[in-house]
Structure formats: C-alpha cells, structure tokens
Amino acid sequence: MSRLSLSDTDKTARDWFAETTSALGCKLITDAMGNQFAVRPGLQDGPPTYAGSHLDTQPTGGRYDGILGVTAAVEMLRVLNDNWVETAYPVGVVNWTNEEGARFPISMVSSGVWAGEIPLSRAHNLREVGGGSATMKSELERVGYLGETPCSHEVVPMAAHFELHIEQGPILEAENRKIGIVQGVQAYRWFSIDVLGADCHTGTTSFAHRADALLAASKMILHSHRAATAASALASTGILTLRPGSTNTVPGSVRFSLDIRASKDSTVEAVEADCKAAFARIAAGEDFGDLNAGGTSGRPCSVAWTTDSVSPAINFHADCIRCVTDAAGDLFGSEMGALTKEMVSGSGHDSVYTSKRVPTTMLFVPCRDGVSHNPREYSTPEDCAVGAQVLLGAVVRYDRM
Amino acid sequence: MSRLSLSDTDKTARDWFAETTSALGCKLITDAMGNQFAVRPGLQDGPPTYAGSHLDTQPTGGRYDGILGVTAAVEMLRVLNDNWVETAYPVGVVNWTNEEGARFPISMVSSGVWAGEIPLSRAHNLREVGGGSATMKSELERVGYLGETPCSHEVVPMAAHFELHIEQGPILEAENRKIGIVQGVQAYRWFSIDVLGADCHTGTTSFAHRADALLAASKMILHSHRAATAASALASTGILTLRPGSTNTVPGSVRFSLDIRASKDSTVEAVEADCKAAFARIAAGEDFGDLNAGGTSGRPCSVAWTTDSVSPAINFHADCIRCVTDAAGDLFGSEMGALTKEMVSGSGHDSVYTSKRVPTTMLFVPCRDGVSHNPREYSTPEDCAVGAQVLLGAVVRYDRM
Ligand SMILES: NC(=O)NCCC(=O)O
Ligand SMILES: NC(=O)NCCC(=O)O
Numbered sequence: 001m002s003r004l005s006l007s008d009t010d011k012t013a014r015d016w017f018a019e020t021t022s023a024l025g026c027k028l029i030t031d032a033m034g035n036q037f038a039v040r041p042g043l044q045d046g047p048p049t050y051a052g053s054h055l056d057t058q059p060t061g062g063r064y065d066g067i068l069g070v071t072a073a074v075e076m077l078r079v080l081n082d083n084w085v086e087t088a089y090p091v092g093v094v095n096w097t098n099e100e101g102a103r104f105p106i107s108m109v110s111s112g113v114w115a116g117e118i119p120l121s122r123a124h125n126l127r128e129v130g131g132g133s134a135t136m137k138s139e140l141e142r143v144g145y146l147g148e149t150p151c152s153h154e155v156v157p158m159a160a161h162f163e164l165h166i167e168q169g170p171i172l173e174a175e176n177r178k179i180g181i182v183q184g185v186q187a188y189r190w191f192s193i194d195v196l197g198a199d200c201h202t203g204t205t206s207f208a209h210r211a212d213a214l215l216a217a218s219k220m221i222l223h224s225h226r227a228a229t230a231a232s233a234l235a236s237t238g239i240l241t242l243r244p245g246s247t248n249t250v251p252g253s254v255r256f257s258l259d260i261r262a263s264k265d266s267t268v269e270a271v272e273a274d275c276k277a278a279f280a281r282i283a284a285g286e287d288f289g290d291l292n293a294g295g296t297s298g299r300p301c302s303v304a305w306t307t308d309s310v311s312p313a314i315n316f317h318a319d320c321i322r323c324v325t326d327a328a329g330d331l332f333g334s335e336m337g338a339l340t341k342e343m344v345s346g347s348g349h350d351s352v353y354t355s356k357r358v359p360t361t362m363l364f365v366p367c368r369d370g371v372s373h374n375p376r377e378y379s380t381p382e383d384c385a386v387g388a389q390v391l392l393g394a395v396v397r398y399d400r401m
Numbered sequence: 402m403s404r405l406s407l408s409d410t411d412k413t414a415r416d417w418f419a420e421t422t423s424a425l426g427c428k429l430i431t432d433a434m435g436n437q438f439a440v441r442p443g444l445q446d447g448p449p450t451y452a453g454s455h456l457d458t459q460p461t462g463g464r465y466d467g468i469l470g471v472t473a474a475v476e477m478l479r480v481l482n483d484n485w486v487e488t489a490y491p492v493g494v495v496n497w498t499n500e501e502g503a504r505f506p507i508s509m510v511s512s513g514v515w516a517g518e519i520p521l522s523r524a525h526n527l528r529e530v531g532g533g534s535a536t537m538k539s540e541l542e543r544v545g546y547l548g549e550t551p552c553s554h555e556v557v558p559m560a561a562h563f564e565l566h567i568e569q570g571p572i573l574e575a576e577n578r579k580i581g582i583v584q585g586v587q588a589y590r591w592f593s594i595d596v597l598g599a600d601c602h603t604g605t606t607s608f609a610h611r612a613d614a615l616l617a618a619s620k621m622i623l624h625s626h627r628a629a630t631a632a633s634a635l636a637s638t639g640i641l642t643l644r645p646g647s648t649n650t651v652p653g654s655v656r657f658s659l660d661i662r663a664s665k666d667s668t669v670e671a672v673e674a675d676c677k678a679a680f681a682r683i684a685a686g687e688d689f690g691d692l693n694a695g696g697t698s699g700r701p702c703s704v705a706w707t708t709d710s711v712s713p714a715i716n717f718h719a720d721c722i723r724c725v726t727d728a729a730g731d732l733f734g735s736e737m738g739a740l741t742k743e744m745v746s747g748s749g750h751d752s753v754y755t756s757k758r759v760p761t762t763m764l765f766v767p768c769r770d771g772v773s774h775n776p777r778e779y780s781t782p783e784d785c786a787v788g789a790q791v792l793l794g795a796v797v798r799y800d801r802m
Contacts, residue, residue, distance in 0.1 A: 060645070102647075169605030188604060190648050201773050202637035202660045203589060204570030204747035207630060209771060214638055215626055218619035225616055226695040229608060236603035237615055238648045240641060244461070246503075247591050247639045247658040247709070248748070249774055257648040259603045290691050294627040308648070346605035347649070370610060372602050373650055 001063050001375065005056035005098035006034065006139035013055045014145055017070070017095050024077045026093070029156055030147030033110035033123060034097040034140045037156055040077055042089040042399070047157040047358075049087075049398045051076055051391055052094030053165060054350065058102045062166075062377020064367060064384075069164045070095050072388035079392055087399040089159060096350045097136075097145075104136045105129050111350035113151045115357050120151060153357040160320055160398050161354035163362045164391040166379050168347055170370030178339045178386050179328050180364030181321060185345040185352050187268045187313035188261040193220065195283060197301040199244055199252035207296035213254040214242055216301045219282045219291040220275070224258060227274045233262035234346075235271060257308075263344050265313050279303045314352050319401065320361035320394070327393025328363075331386065359398075363390055402464050402776065406457035406499035407435065407540035414456045415546055418471070418496050425478045427494070430557055431548030434511035434524060435498040435541045438557055441478055443490040443800070448558040448759075450488075450799045452477055452792055453495030454566060455751065459503045463567075463778020465768060465785075470565045471496050473789035480793055488800040490560060497751045498537075498546075504529050505537045507710075512751035514552045516758050521552060554758040561721055561799050562755035564763045565792040567780050569748055571771030579740045579787050580729050581765030582722060586746040586753050588669045588714035589662040594621065596684060598702040600645055600653035608697035614655040615643055617702045620683045620692040621676070625659060628675045634663035635747075636672060658709075664745050666714050680704045715753050718760035720802065721795070725764050728794025732787065760799075764791055 003009045014036060018028055021038030029037040039048050053069025073093040080091065096114075101107030104126040112118035124137035140146035149155060167173075172180050197211030221237050228235035239257040258275070262268045281288040283303040325340075332339045345362060354360045365387035368378040404410045415437060419429055422439030430438040440449050454470025474494040481492065497515075502508030505527040513519035525538035541547035550556060568574075573581055598612030622638050629636035637660045643652040659676070663669045682689040684704040726741075733740045746763060755761045766788035769779040780788075 058647075107649075167605065168602050169607075170610050186604065198772075199775055200771065201569045201748055202635065202639060203587070203662050203749070204568065204773070205771060206570075207626070207635070209571050212637075214641065215622060218622040221616060221619040222623065222692075222696070225608070225613075225697075229695070229697045234603065234608070236613075236649075236651055238603060238650050238652060239646050240615065240643060242641060245640050246459075246774075247660055248508075248637075249639050250637055251639060259648055261604050291623075294630070295623070296626075296630045347602055348604070370601065370606060371599075372605070373647075374600055 001057045001061045002059055003055065003057045004059060004103040005100065006103065006136065006143055010056055011143035014095070017055065020074055021077065021093060024081055026077065029149050030145055031149040031151040031156060032120060032147055033113050033151040034145035034147065035110050035114060035151060036095040038093045040080065040091045042087040042091065044089055046089040047159040048090035048092035049159045049395050050092040050094050051162045051164070051395050052096065053163050054096045054099035056098055056100050058100055058373045060375055061373055062375060064166045064377050064379050065168065065372050066099055068166060068379065068384055068387065072164050072384070072391050075388050076392045076395060087396065089399055091395060091399060099350055103128050108348055108350050108353055110151065111353035114153055114156070115353040116153065117353055117356060158354065158358045160359040161351060162320065162391060162394050163349055163351045164387045165349060165362055165364055166367040166372060167364040168367065168370065168372035171343065172341065172364060172366035173368065173370065175341065177341045178365065178383060179390055180341050180343045181324050181328065182316060182345050182362040182364060183321065183342055184316050185314040185348060186261050186263045187265045188259060188311045188348070189268055189272060190308040191258040192306040192308055193256050193258055193279065194304045195254045195301050197252050200250045202248045202250055205250065207298055209299065210250055211299040211301050212250050213301050214251045216283050217254040217256055220279045221256065223278045223282065223291060224275050227271050227278065228260065231262065231267055231271050233260060233267050233271045235260050261346065263313060276305065311348055311352065314355050316355060316361040317359035320359045320398065323394040323397040324361055324363050324390060326397055327390045330393055331389055363387060402458045402462045403460055404456065404458045405460060405504040406501065407504065407537065407544055411457055412544040415496070418456065421475055422478065422494060425482055427478065430550050431546055432550040432552040432557060433521060433548055434514050434552040435546035435548065436511050436515060436552060437496040438493055440491050440493045441481065443488040443492065445490055447490040448560040449491035449493035450560045450796050451493040451495050452563045452565070452796050453497065454564050455497045455500035457499055457501050459501055459774045461776055462774055463776060465567045465778050465780050466569065466773050467500055469567060469780065469785055469788065473565050473785070473792050476789050477793045477796060488797065490800055492796060492800060500751055506530050509749055509751050509754055511552065512754035515554055515557070516754040517554060518754055518757060559755065559759045561760040562752060563721065563792060563795050564750055564752045565788045566750060566763055566765055567768040567773060568765040569768065569771065569773035572744065573742065573765060573767035574769065574771065576742065578742045579766065579784060580791055581742050581744045582725050582729065583717060583746050583763040583765060584722065584743055585717050586715040586749060587662050587664045588666045589660060589712045589749070590669055590673060591709040592659040593707040593709055594657050594659055594680065595705045596655045596702050598653050601651045603649045603651055606651065608699055610700065611651055612700040612702050613651050614702050615652045617684050618655040618657055621680045622657065624679045624683065624692060625676050628672050628679065629661065632663065632668055632672050634661060634668050634672045636661050662747065664714060677706065712749055712753065715756050717756060717762040721760045721762035721799065724795040724798040725762055725791060727798055728791045731794055732790055764788060
C-alpha cells in the first residue's frame with residue numbers, strides 16, 4: 001500500500017470515508033488539518049465517544065497499520081445501525097491526517113494540532129519530504145480537505161478516544177494471544193548525531209593521522225546498542241549519511257539518527273546521558289571499555305547532538321482500559337488470561353496526543369512476524385474481526401458509563 | 402578546483418596544454434582516449450622519455466594533484482628550450498585522461514587502455530556518475546578530443562615514464578623532507594559488502610527479534626580496522642548506504658565499500674581472508690572476540706562480497722629510481738640523506754599502468770597536512786620548484802642513459 005497523506009489516492013480514501021459514514025447516518029466534520037470526524041447521534045447530545053485511527057500509509061506500507069482502526073470503527077457504526085442500538089451519547093469515528101509523518105515529516109501531526117500541542121501554522125507550513133514544494137496547507141486545499149472547522153479539542157470535543165491497531169511487533173503472535181490491552185506508550189526521544197573528522201585519502205593516510213568519522217560513528221552505534229541492552233531499553237539507528245562518499249576517501253563527516261525508547265522517561269534519559277558521555281570519549285579516542293582498543297587511535301573527531309523529538313511515556317486512562325478489558329472478557333470468557341496481554345505500545349499513535357486531552361486507550365491485534373511499515377504486513381481476517389468486536393464492546397461500555 | 406574529466410573546463414585546460422606545448426616546439430598526438438602526448442624532438446628519433454600526469458580533478462579537488470606533474474613537465478620543456486639543450490632522443494609530456502575516476506568511474510582508465518590492461522570499448526562506454534547519460538566516448542567527441550591515433554603503448558611508445566606528484570599524505574612534511582623517491586605502489590583491493598537483515602519498527606521490535614544490518618555493518622567496519630591494525634595494513638570504508646532510511650525503521654539492508662591496502666599482496670589477501678571469516682561470524686551473531694558481546698544477539702543477517710578492483714603491488718624500475726636519486730643528490734649534496742626519503746606510494750597513479758610496459762617511477766613533494774582531494778590541498782612554490790628540478794634532472798639522466 002502506498003497512500004501518502006493528501007495524495008490523490010488519499011483523497012479517494014477520504015471521499016470513501018465521507019460517503020460511507022454519511023450513508024450510515026453520520027454528520028461529517030472536517031477541520032483545518034483535514035481530520036475527518038463522523039458522528040452518529042445518541043439519545044442525548046454531548047461529546048461523542050470516538051473510535052478511530054488513520055488511513056494514510058508509509059511509501060511502501062501495509063494494508064493494516066492505521067487502516068484497521070478506521071475500518072473497524074466504520075464496521076462498528078454498521079453493527080450499531082443493523083442492531084438498532086441507540087447509544088446514550090453520540091458515537092464517532094475519526095480519520096486523522098498524516099499520522100505516519102512519511103510525506104509531511106512530523107508523525108501524528110494532526111492529532112497534535114487538535115490537542116493543542118503543535119501550532120497550526122507549523123503544521124500547515126510543513127513541506128513534503130524529498131524536495132517538493134507542496135505544503136500541508138497547499139495539499140489540503142488541492143484535495144479539497146481544508147475544512148472550515150478549527151482544529152481543536154475545544155471546538156471538536158471528544159468524550160474518549162479508542163484506537164484499534166496492529167501490534168507492529170512480534171509478541172502477540174509469538175505468545176498466541178488475540179488482544180493486547182494497551183496500558184500506555186513507551187517514552188522515546190529522537191536525536192541526530194553529527195560526527196566531524198577530516199576527509200583524507202584512504203591510501204596515503206596512516207590510521208594515526210586520520211580522524212575517521214565513520215569509524216567513530218560505528219563505535220557509537222555499537223555502544224548505544226550495548227547501553228540500551230544493559231538498561232533494558234531500545235536504541236536504534238535508522239538513518240546514516242556521510243560525506244564525501246568515495247571509496248578512496250575517509251569520510252570526514254557522518255550524521256546518524258538515534259531513537260532511544262524505554263517504558264520509563266528516566267530510563268530514556270539515563271541511556272541518553274550514558275551515550276552522550278560515551279560518544280564524547282569515543283570521538284576523543286580516549287580509553288573507553290573495549291571500543292577504542294585493538295585499533296590504532298587516530299586524531300580526535302568532534303560530536304554534536306540535536307534533539308529532534310521528545311515523546312514522554314504515556315499512561316492510558318483506567319476507565320478506557322477497563323472498558324477494553326471487560327469487552328475482551330465478554331468475548332473470551334475463561335480463556336481471557338491466555339488470549340489477552342497487558343502491554344505497552346512500543347510506537348507512537350494519535351492516541352498519544354488524544355490522551356493529553358481526553359480519556360484514551362488502545363487495543364492491539366497480532367500481525368504476522370511483527371512486520372509493519374512493509375507490504376508484507378498481514379493480520380488474519382479472524383484476528384481483525386476479534387479486534388473490531390472488542391473495539392465495539394469497549395466503545396459501547398464507555399458510552400454507558 | 403573542480404575540473405571533471407572532459408567537462409568544458411577540462412577542454413579549456415586541454416586547449417591550453419596543446420597550445421603551450423606546440424608553442425614550445427612540440428608535436429602533438431591525441432589518442433582515442435583523449436590522452437595528449439607532446440613530443441620535443443631529440444638528436445635521434447626513437448621512443449621519447451616522458452614526464453607527465455593528469456589535469457582532471459575531483460569534484461572538490463585541489464590545485465596540485467596531477468596538475469603539478471603536468472605543469473612541471475611543461476616547465477621542463479621550457480628549461481630545455483631556454484638552455485638550448487638537445488636530448489639524445491625525444492622527450493615528451495603526457496596528460497592522461499580521467500585519472501581521478503571521479504566523473505567516469507574507473508581511475509587511471511586511459512593509461513590502463515594505453516597499457517592494454519583495460520579494453521577500449523569498456524572505457525569508451527563508461528557512463529558518467531550521478532545518473533547522466535554521457536559516456537566517455539560521447540564526451541571525448543563533444544569536447545573535440547577523440548583522437549584518431551589508437552590508444553596503445555605499441556602505437557605511441559615510451560622509453561620511460563616519470564611522474565612528479567604531491568605525496569597526498571603527511572610523511573614528508575612531518576619529517577621535513579623535500580623529495581620522496583618512490584620505490585613502488587602498495588597493493589590494494591576494493592570491495593562492496595552487502596549486509597542483508599530485515600526492516601522492522603524501532604519501537605516495537607525487541608533486539609532479540611531484529612536482524613539489524615547497520616549494527617552488523619558497524620561491527621564489521623570496526624573489525625576491519627582492528628584486523629588491518631594487527632597486520633600493519635590499511636582498511637577503510639568511504640561509502641555506506643542503507644535502506645529504507647527512516648528514523649523509526651531498523652535498516653534491513655546496508656552496502657559499504659572496503660578498501661584494503663598494504664605493501665605486500667599477501668598482506669592484503671590475509672586481511673581480506675580475515676575479514677571474510679569475521680564478517681560471516683558477525684552477521685551470524687556468533688561469539689566472536691568482543692564484537693557481538695555486551696549487546697543482545699538478534700537474528701542473523703547475511704553478508705555478500707563483490708570485488709570491485711584489484712591492484713597488485715608495483716615495484717618501479719631500478720634505472721628510473723636511480724635517475725631520480727642521482728638528480729636529487731645533485732641538488733641536495735650532503736643534505737641528501739636528510740631531505741629525501743625512499744617511500745612506497747599509498748595511492749594508485751597512471752604510473753601503475755605505464756610501469757607494466759615501460760620503465761617507470763615517481764617522485765613526491767610534501768603537501769600541507771597531507772591533505773589531498775580537497776580544496777585545502779597545498780604545496781609551497783619552493784617545494785614545487787624542487788620537485789620540478791629533480792624531475793628535469795631525472796628525465797635528462799634517463800635520456801643520456
Ligand atoms: N505507529 C508509528 O509508527 N508511529 C510513528 C511514531 C513512532 O515511531 O512510534
Ligand atoms: N592518486 C589517486 O588518488 N589515485 C586513485 C586510486 C587510489 O585510490 O589510489
């Protein structure tokens with residue numbers, strides 16, 4: 001699936017969402033970030049209980065990430081209609097814009113604006129990656145989804161937000177469980193690390209005369225892995241670029257990303273502090289564990305950190321978690337213990353931002369091999385159906401509460 | 402200096418070379434690779450003794466690499482003329498095309514064709530780097546330097562080839578010496594290494610579930626540095642690319658270059674064999690020294706090697722070396738021992754190919770901080786003049802021999 005946010009194919013999916021939910025009796029709101037809210041009236045007026053997620057994908061994405069949460073929420077509307085269910089308050093379905101951050105480079109940006117955590121102007125001015133000139137605002141206008149309603153939790157209130165999602169990890173599948181009852185989202189911080197040495201000729205420069213930025217970066221990546229292992233955290237490098245990039249020139253400049261995650265903020269901070277101290281020693285060529293040993297110490301490099309984003313640990317709302325637990329208990333009965341697992345989300349979702357304003361939680365279903373952000377992404381129809389069933393049960397329970 | 406081979410600015414330099422050497426009384430030959438041979442007649446006919454190098458540069462290159470060898474050779478013609486010197490046989494100056502390999506990606510390609518080591522068709526069909534459609538042949542035609550003379554050591558014979566070059570390394574400067582008397586060129590081999598793991602989400606995938614191609618590549622780069630240190634060799638990585646390249650995706654695919662050099666072929670082969678065994682163990686996550694220790698062992702990656710080029714160690718010709726030594730002795734007198742150094746060239750030059758067909762050697766002058774392939778490249782006018790003087794002395798001596 002390749003459905004970048006606010007592309008022509010995303011417009012088609014949005015049109016489908018609007019037509020389908022209208023046909024199911026919903027009132028549609030589109031806000032200034034193109035977020036689509038479909039509201040099914042309740043017996044009384046008041047802030048709706050929402051289910052939702054996003055319809056955009058990575059450039060080479062899967063068919064479930066985000067999409068399952070929206071389509072299961074639409075199915076919820078259908079089941080409520082088919083069974084003549086009248087909820088106490090309105091029930092809604094939301095499609096958040098540009099969750100992936102793949103086209104406009106802030107993930108979860110539109111729930112972030114809705115929550116008042118990201119300024120509208122910053123979001124509107126986001127330029128598409130890859131050097132194009134389109135901005136979020138120009139593309140919202142182009143596809144006809146720059147809504148007149150302000151993007152704000154005050155103007156478009158929610159009673160609660162429930163998000164069904166594929167796990168994007170391997171645990172549920174490995175343990176043969178059907179529902180992950182998500183307690184919160186782990187903390188994470190993203191950094192860009194610049195290592196500066198000096199370009200030189202690979203054939204004529206002895207190791208002692210080099211300031212090899214890539215050799216230093218290699219040691220840093222290995223150290224971050226060890227430090228995270230020791231702290232039961234995660235550290236990952238997904239991007240690395242170097243200059244000048246020639247077989248016979250030692251790279252004088254390397255930039256790499258570092259993504260540190262752990263269930264506690266303090267653990268992320270501790271790994272960050274450990275890496276900051278260690279990278280400085282590695283760059284300086286100082287004795288440091290074994291990493292500078294066994295080679296020839298060269299000339300020092302410098303190292304500089306930029307913090308790109310900070311996402312503190314999130315605890316979801318106890319009421320919402322109880323609604324999911326009860327709905328799963330209803331479905332699984334005595335197998336509840338074997339088929340569910342309380343877990344912490346490893347990845348960020350729009351629920352991170354909604355949780356800052358309204359009671360929120362998530363539920364996960366298994367996905368094959370834990371693969372996500374990849375066309376191989378797959379969850380069985382049966383697992384998706386179980387997820388949709390528990391989502392419906394949780395929303396209805398919250399509405400009754 | 403940015404004078405990529407067969408660009409408009411290279412044409413200007415070629416025109417200058419042709420006009421200047423013609424004005425100095427030379428006969429010009431341009432061959433099918435655009436190599437320019439300027440020949441000053443001698444008392445008798447016969448293969449000329451040549452001095453020369455190249456006028457092309459790296460994209461962000463210096464003003465000395467190659468250029469000094471050509472301009473000093475042109476200065477040699479001037480000094481011979483000014484002093485009414487008649488050599489026994491002709492003396493020549495050569496400007497080799499695309500030595501750098503920066504625009505058309507085989508370095509020293511045109512001396513390679515001349516020596517019969519690279520097929521003409523392969524060289525002519527070389528496409529410019531960066532995705533352009535120009536080939537060496539189309540650019541030779543465009544700038545008017547596709548000569549009618551076949552590119553061959555049989556058609557354009559040489560008695561000998563002398564090349565003055567900046568050291569491109571820090572040794573002469575550090576030891577305060579003026580002339581490097583080059584004995585040969587170290588062996589080198591270039592490889593591309595492909596490491597294949599699996600893309601996965603940085604937030605949801607435990608270390609144990611990952612096959613992290615970049616973490617494995619980092620260990621390999623560090624290992625190659627240690628193995629080369631142990632063998633008194635050099636190992637360098639100048640290029641590293643990865644996929645897919647997103648902060649929150651563990652890279653499933655990494656490709657990096659490896660440049661191994663040593664004075665002996667057998668040492669290069671030993672480091673290659675060591676790295677082949679070690680990289681396989683690193684990829685498999687096996688216990689291996691300390692590199693896989695201290696982290697969490699994940700799932701195995703695969704690793705594949707491609708050999709991009711093999712350049713065996715070269716020993717230059719004793720007669721040529723003696724001519725350089727004698728010329729330097731003449732200039733330095735009793736300071737000869739302090740001001741010269743016998744050395745092995747760390748980098749390849751057109752002299753590598755000429756040495757396969759005719760007596761060849763090189764001489765080096767110091768360059769500041771050992772910097773080359775960089776606009777900061779610098780050699781003092783005095784050091785350049787000393788180099789030119791010894792070059793002249795060596796060529797005249799060889800001619801007399
Ligand atoms: N679900 C997801 O991939 N969100 C993006 C932010 C993150 O990397 O956790
Ligand atoms: N002089 C020079 O940089 N030649 C290119 C081949 C090499 O890397 O040694």
